[in-house]
Amino acid sequence: MSTYQRPLALFWWLERRSYLLFVLRELSAVFVAWFVVYLLLLVNAVSDGAASYQEFLDWSGRRWVVAVNVLAMLFVLLHAITWFGLAPRAMVIRVRGRRLPPVQVVAAHYLAWLVLSAVVAWLVLR
Amino acid sequence: MADEITLEVARYRPELESEPVMESFQVPLREHWAVLDGLTYVKDQLDGTLSFRWSCRMGICGSCGMTVNGEPQLSCATFLTDYAPGPVRVEPLRNFPVIRDLVIDIDDFMTKLPEVKPWIIRDVHSPVEEGEYLQTPQELDEYQQFSMCINCMLCYSACPVYSLEPDFIGPAAIALAQRYNLDSRDEGAEERRAVLSSPEGIWACTFVGECSAACPKGVDPAGAIQRYKLTAATRSIKDLLMPRSRR
Amino acid sequence: MSFHDVVVIGGGGAGLRAAIAVAETNPALRVAVISKVYPMRSHTVSAEGGAAAVAADDDTLDEHAYDTVSGSDWLCDQDAVEAFVAEAPRELLRLEHWGCPWSRQPDGRIAVRAFGGMKNRRTWFAADRTGFHLLHTLFQTALSYSDIVRYDEWYVTKILVDDGRAYGVVAIELSTGRIETITAGAVIVCTGGCGRVYPFTTNANIKTGDGMALAYRAGAALKDMEFVQYHPTGLPFTGILITEAARAEGGWLLNKDGYRYLQDYDLGTPSPTPVLRSMELGPRDRLSQAFVHELDKGRTIDTPYGPIVNLDLRHLGAKLIDAKLPFVRELCSKYQNIDPVKELVPVRPVVHYMMGGIHTGIRGETSLEGLYAAGEVACVSINGANRLGSNSLPECLVFGNRAGRAAAVHAGRYRHAVPPAIEAQGRDEVRRLTEDLTRHSEGHERIADIRTEMQATMENGAGIYRDGDSLAKAAEQLEELRSRYTHAAIDDHSTRFNTELIALLELGFMLDVAESIIACAHRREESRGAHQRTDFPARDDERFLAHSLVRRQPDGTSRVTYLPVTITRWPPGERVYGR
Numbered sequence: 001m002s003t004y005q006r007p008l009a010l011f012w013w014l015e016r017r018s019y020l021l022f023v024l025r026e027l028s029a030v031f032v033a034w035f036v037v038y039l040l041l042l043v044n045a046v047s048d049g050a051a052s053y054q055e056f057l058d059w060s061g062r063r064w065v066v067a068v069n070v071l072a073m074l075f076v077l078l079h080a081i082t083w084f085g086l087a088p089r090a091m092v093i094r095v096r097g098r099r100l101p102p103v104q105v106v107a108a109h110y111l112a113w114l115v116l117s118a119v120v121a122w123l124v125l126r
Numbered sequence: 127m128a129d130e131i132t133l134e135v136a137r138y139r140p141e142l143e144s145e146p147v148m149e150s151f152q153v154p155l156r157e158h159w160a161v162l163d164g165l166t167y168v169k170d171q172l173d174g175t176l177s178f179r180w181s182c183r184m185g186i187c188g189s190c191g192m193t194v195n196g197e198p199q200l201s202c203a204t205f206l207t208d209y210a211p212g213p214v215r216v217e218p219l220r221n222f223p224v225i226r227d228l229v230i231d232i233d234d235f236m237t238k239l240p241e242v243k244p245w246i247i248r249d250v251h252s253p254v255e256e257g258e259y260l261q262t263p264q265e266l267d268e269y270q271q272f273s274m275c276i277n278c279m280l281c282y283s284a285c286p287v288y289s290l291e292p293d294f295i296g297p298a299a300i301a302l303a304q305r306y307n308l309d310s311r312d313e314g315a316e317e318r319r320a321v322l323s324s325p326e327g328i329w330a331c332t333f334v335g336e337c338s339a340a341c342p343k344g345v346d347p348a349g350a351i352q353r354y355k356l357t358a359a360t361r362s363i364k365d366l367l368m369p370r371s372r373r
Numbered sequence: 374m375s376f377h378d379v380v381v382i383g384g385g386g387a388g389l390r391a392a393i394a395v396a397e398t399n400p401a402l403r404v405a406v407i408s409k410v411y412p413m414r415s416h417t418v419s420a421e422g423g424a425a426a427v428a429a430d431d432d433t434l435d436e437h438a439y440d441t442v443s444g445s446d447w448l449c450d451q452d453a454v455e456a457f458v459a460e461a462p463r464e465l466l467r468l469e470h471w472g473c474p475w476s477r478q479p480d481g482r483i484a485v486r487a488f489g490g491m492k493n494r495r496t497w498f499a500a501d502r503t504g505f506h507l508l509h510t511l512f513q514t515a516l517s518y519s520d521i522v523r524y525d526e527w528y529v530t531k532i533l534v535d536d537g538r539a540y541g542v543v544a545i546e547l548s549t550g551r552i553e554t555i556t557a558g559a560v561i562v563c564t565g566g567c568g569r570v571y572p573f574t575t576n577a578n579i580k581t582g583d584g585m586a587l588a589y590r591a592g593a594a595l596k597d598m599e600f601v602q603y604h605p606t607g608l609p610f611t612g613i614l615i616t617e618a619a620r621a622e623g624g625w626l627l628n629k630d631g632y633r634y635l636q637d638y639d640l641g642t643p644s645p646t647p648v649l650r651s652m653e654l655g656p657r658d659r660l661s662q663a664f665v666h667e668l669d670k671g672r673t674i675d676t677p678y679g680p681i682v683n684l685d686l687r688h689l690g691a692k693l694i695d696a697k698l699p700f701v702r703e704l705c706s707k708y709q710n711i712d713p714v715k716e717l718v719p720v721r722p723v724v725h726y727m728m729g730g731i732h733t734g735i736r737g738e739t740s741l742e743g744l745y746a747a748g749e750v751a752c753v754s755i756n757g758a759n760r761l762g763s764n765s766l767p768e769c770l771v772f773g774n775r776a777g778r779a780a781a782v783h784a785g786r787y788r789h790a791v792p793p794a795i796e797a798q799g800r801d802e803v804r805r806l807t808e809d810l811t812r813h814s815e816g817h818e819r820i821a822d823i824r825t826e827m828q829a830t831m832e833n834g835a836g837i838y839r840d841g842d843s844l845a846k847a848a849e850q851l852e853e854l855r856s857r858y859t860h861a862a863i864d865d866h867s868t869r870f871n872t873e874l875i876a877l878l879e880l881g882f883m884l885d886v887a888e889s890i891i892a893c894a895h896r897r898e899e900s901r902g903a904h905q906r907t908d909f910p911a912r913d914d915e916r917f918l919a920h921s922l923v924r925r926q927p928d929g930t931s932r933v934t935y936l937p938v939t940i941t942r943w944p945p946g947e948r949v950y951g952r
Binding site: 139140141158169170171173174175177178179180181182183184185186187188189203225226227229231232236239240243244245246251252254257258259260261262263265266269270273274275276277302306309311312 | 410411413414415416418419463466467469470471472474475476477478479480481482483502505506509513514516517525548577578579610611613614700703704707708709710819820821862863864865867869870871872873876
């Protein structure tokens with residue numbers, strides 16, 4: 001039996017906000033990978049000594065590198081925020097027989113994020 | 127209120143057209159008239175050759191899913207007055223092969239559904255004479271939402287992953303697997319695990335969330351999938367740390 | 374041509390239960406389910422309120438049987454009722470073991486609710502989506518039996534019979550138009566009811582009485598066809614059912630003056646909380662008849678969609694409605710734009726259920742060898758002149774199971790070759806269908822026009838109240854519609870999902886069913902249960918404590934005979950409600 005299969009439009013992902021968000025979220029993986037590469041470069045530069053580290057800092061200060069890092073941060077934020085947003089759908093937590101409201105699950109995630117960031121900040125800045 | 131509204135209906139008759147064309151019909155615009163009433167008006171009064179599925183017209187049989195103005199909808203539960211002054215564009219559900227006009231081919235779902243074993247699995251089936259398996263209202267509540275699926279296919283139509291990866295088991299089938307996994311009477315989670323945790327299972331889902339938005343019954347298949355991801359991940363880690371403690 | 378040991382026509386509650394019964398009885402048998410829709414679209418899905426079976430410690434099988442017998446106005450067969458009430462609990466437990474999400478008591482045991490015409494609480498429920506959960510549980514359980522073959526979206530046009538024995542069917546595959554002869558050792562008809570012969574019905578679009586007409590044409594007898602149940606509470610315009618559970622949970626029926634009018638019709642005295650077998654919990658026939666009297670007295674409310682009364686649920690509160698009647702709230706808000714928590718629900722009587730059907734014995738056997746029937750399409754009869762709410766779902770299970778077992782035994786015994794006459798019949802049917810398509814393409818009558826007129830004829834001629842004149846007129850009109858049917862037009866010549874051809878075939882079946890209803894109603898000169906003759910207002914046990922049997926004659930006309938009712942322990946008495 002022959003049937004008709006609707007072809008997928010090239011810009012199908014622009015048809016809906018949720019589709020666009022989905023594609024952007026998928027894309028965020030590239031920037032997460034970028035951060036990993038960036039970190040490896042940093043570690044490499046530090047291990048090669050002060051001069052190399054200074055060179056890395058200079059390179060990092062270039063306009064396009066800053067731009068890429070800012071963009072990468074936006075994408076990673078997008079990833080984190082949407083990740084937290086779906087947490088209550090994945091985690092059904094019961095406290096004394098009652099299901100914890102979704103808002104509280106999300107809040108707990110942000111709280112954990114804040115605490116972790118504070119710990120990192122304390123380690124770096126002390 | 128105008129007394130008529132235009133329905134733009136996708137026609138596909140393989141003997142006549144190589145791809146769908148739109149055809150316009152004027153139908154009465156009345157209070158309480160669903161898009162489906164418009165279509166049956168067309169079939170009864172204007173053009174008997176228009177083909178579409180419908181049955182219960184009360185949003186429970188799952189037959190009449192269509193794309194209405196770009197959105198997947200049950201045409202019996204979508205009202206013409208909400209689209210006035212029109213026109214209303216009615217197309218077959220997306221992501222499925224079209225058999226004819228508004229009739230889609232759902233064989234793919236019908237093949238995938240048994241793969242997730244949506245039935246009670248137990249090591250030992252107690253005889254009926256021993257009475258019911260006890261289940262408290264709280265235990266019922268654990269899975270009840272996922273048991274509400276009417277197999278209307280709106281979620282598959284809304285899912286971009288399904289359109290990109292036709293092998294994806296899909297929202298409804300996974301939600302139904304979870305419906306049984308979370309049922310206190312069931313012991314079949316392990317048997318369903320291989321299919322659910324496969325690349326065509328939960329891991330294909332990237333949480334677009336459109337399935338849950340499209341669901342007319344509030345099933346939240348996206349939630350079911352995310353929950354199972356957590357279960358599967360936890361399970362894998364346990365297996366890694368304690369390889370001998372299966373089950 | 375393909376062969377299966379047992380072919381089940383219809384994939385609803387009875388059909389799936391029968392198929393599973395066959396698979397369980399004899400795993401060596403090949404069983405096929407042929408359905409014009411995917412099984413989970415079957416009309417069982419729309420049942421709301423619940424399924425009756427004795428469960429509580431203070432309830433007894435005898436009481437369930439008595440409620441059913443008195444509800445039926447003594448027209449049921451009491452041996453069938455006794456078998457039914459005895460097996461219903463087991464069947465519902467079976468469903469529980471298969472995963473049906475029955476509503477529960479806090480301790481985890483099954484919860485039961487009150488229902489119309491029942492003296493005790495014995496209606497099991499899954500919120501107010503009982504039929505939906507029951508059907509999906511059966512469908513999903515059936516998926517685990519890999520030897521059940523399904524023909525989804527195949528439309529059966531003929532049951533093949535030779536020398537008084539059924540050998541299979543001819544069916545059209547909707548998606549391709551392919552016509553195939555499917556032979557079988559036994560055939561079970563489970564196609565459900567025929568509400569669509571009436572204009573205003575709770576029944577789904579697919580309920581066109583196909584199975585009744587198929588069996589009738591094949592030579593089987595139909596029984597008690599004059600007994601058509603009007604449910605007292607359907608939404609105006611759509612006819613969507615508002616379940617009896619709404620009244621069982623405490624809803625009131627109010628006329629235009631806000632008066633609980635049922636107290637005027639020997640149904641008891643109003644009390645704020647529901648009383649079993651009283652007022653709003655009376656049987657459906659009496660409640661629908663009360664509506665007509667209110668209409669005659671001018672105490673109903675006129676709307677664009679006909680006269681209505683109001684169902685008041687407001688005093689139940691949002692919490693109870695959301696817990697016990699969530700679907701009612703959803704349906705009211707979606708289809709009527711009202712919230713039953715705050716507003717009155719407009720309702721009117723609506724054709725709901727066919728007590729009559731294919732004449733069967735208590736093992737689902739029909740008057741043809743190898744042909745079985747179960748569910749609404751069949752008439753065993755446990756429902757007699759009026760079915761009690763929540764008896765139909767367990768009926769599908771109990772008699773689906775029984776028919777499946779009997780058919781399995783029969784098919785296992787006769788696994789021999791199909792006679793050549795059957796093959797010839799199959800070829801003839803293919804020719805007939807092909808010729809029909811050509812002939813009707815030159816027709817000039819709209820299918821929908823004939824259908825609409827048939828529906829109006831039935832409502833006017835054989836509604837809640839009928840009389841000799843209205844029935845005679847209806848018979849005449851049906852004859853005229855029958856001749857117009859031969860000129861019905863088909864514009865669709867495609868072999869691909871030709872729904873116009875199916876609509877034509879369905880209309881043909883509905884005309885047969887309509888004629889049989891009128892024929893039986895005309896002959897029964899008494900009033901009993903859902904059959905109320907204004908010219909014969911009293912029950913007449915002397916002449917009519919008997920089932921009507923209608924058979925098709927070789928010339929196409931119908932012939933009605935009578936078969937005595939089986940009485941075991943409950944001699945005919947007065948039906949008492951609210952006293």
